[in-house]
Amino acid sequence: DSGVxxxxxxxxxxxxxxxxxxxxxxxxxxxxxxxxxxxDQGLQFxxxxxxxxxxxxxxxxxxxxxxxxPDLHSExxxxxLELGDSALYFCASSIGEGGYGYTFGSGTxxxxx
Amino acid sequence: ELKVExxxxxxxxxxxxxxxxYCNYSTTSDRLYWYRQDPGKSLESLFVLLxxxxxxxxxxxxxxxxxxxxxxxxxITAAVHDLSATxxxxxxxxxxxxxxxxxxxxxxxx
Numbered sequence: 136d137s138g139v140x141x142x143x144x145x146x147x148x149x150x151x152x153x154x155x156x157x158x159x160x161x162x163x164x165x166x167x168x169x170x171x172x173x174x175d176q177g178l179q180f181x182x183x184x185x186x187x188x189x190x191x192x193x194x195x196x197x198x199x200x201x202x203x204x205p206d207l208h209s210e211x212x213x214x215x216l217e218l219g220d221s222a223l224y225f226c227a228s229s230i231g232e233g234g235y236g237y238t239f240g241s242g243t244x245x246x247x248x
Numbered sequence: 249e250l251k252v253e254x255x256x257x258x259x260x261x262x263x264x265x266x267x268x269x270y271c272n273y274s275t276t277s278d279r280l281y282w283y284r285q286d287p288g289k290s291l292e293s294l295f296v297l298l299x300x301x302x303x304x305x306x307x308x309x310x311x312x313x314x315x316x317x318x319x320x321x322x323x324i325t326a327a328v329h330d331l332s333a334t335x336x337x338x339x340x341x342x343x344x345x346x347x348x349x350x351x352x353x354x355x356x357x358x
Contacts (some may be wrong), residue, residue: 225290
């Protein structure tokens with residue numbers, strides 16, 4: 136157990152729907168990062184939050200949004216889902232700016248049918 | 249813009265052999281990370297290299313960093329099947345973001 140908790144582990148939904156993925160960072164970590172990994176692909180950085188504020192944005196679609204709450208957990212909202220959104224979504228956390236690396240959660244496998 | 253290149257992207261090798269994965273990056277950084285990912289699983293941190301000349305070893309894996317050459321290597325000694333996985337390197341840029349390599353898929357045959 137890495138200390139980063141992601142729920143749900145698996146999600147199957149239909150095209151056009153909206154889902155919310157949840158992440159609780161490791162205790163004491165202030166930064167949360169969201170990544171998308173399609174089948175046999177590399178990691179695509181989506182967005183970072185630091186202590187409740189958006190810190191950096193990657194290749195995140197307009198249909199996707201995220202936030203970090205005062206208790207530091209984060210949610211990634213995916214709307215108007217398309218088949219191509221099927222992927223593993225990882226959350227990672229770090230103490231500060233990530234100087235000692237990130238700790239990853241176990242991921243949420245999203246399947247859009 | 250920092251770019252990170254790993255090679256090879258795919259490596260199939262026999263147990264007992266030695267091999268090296270290379271991670272090159274394009275601009276100055278002194279922080280480099282190696283992660284391992286098993287199929288469908290999460291990423292596990294292997295090594296954090298924080299200075300020029302840093303060398304770290306864990307079991308059959310050894311990682312090193314040459315910041316002047318902008319190169320890190322992950323060396324596998326006497327490979328065993330359990331080391332089959334995808335290995336990613338990541339480099340921290342000036343904005344404190346990790347820039348990831350594409351990953352090296354390593355298959356070790358018994």
